[in-house]
Amino acid sequence: MNIASFEDLLAAAAAQEQPQRLLFAFSMAESAPGHVGQDAPQTLVPVMCADKPSGEVESFGQLAGEAAEIGAQWDMVMVSALAGEAGAQPAAATVEQALRRMLRAIREGQLEWMLAFDRQGRLLRPEPA
Secondary structure: OOOOOHHHHHHHHHHOOOOEEEEEEEEEEEEOOOOOOOOOOEEEEEEEEEEEEHHHOOOHHHHHHHHHHHOOOOOEEEEEEEEOEOOEOOOHHHHHHHHHHHHHHHHOOOOOOOEEEEOOOOEEOOOOO
């Protein structure tokens, strides 16, 4: 399935044979160390993360609203999914490990396996590092 919007992501997760857990990493774009000015290269810095069963996420507006309640500043949210097994959601330890991998990948600029959405819920196409 081609994912062109947050709604497509939710539909793709719902269509999977096994239950899906969506992983979210809210991140800020900051100037790369040692660079200043408007044209300075940007790096992503994760500021918070969350995970939810795909059925608990109804829209990007809901997700952004929950993030706003926490009060953290963010520029984009990186998203990946983790499949369960035998009709059950992934184990908590597996989810925690996947979130840590995701945060490490963002810090290292390895974004090609995640989807990125801006604050308005538009799909972004980040350039590989």
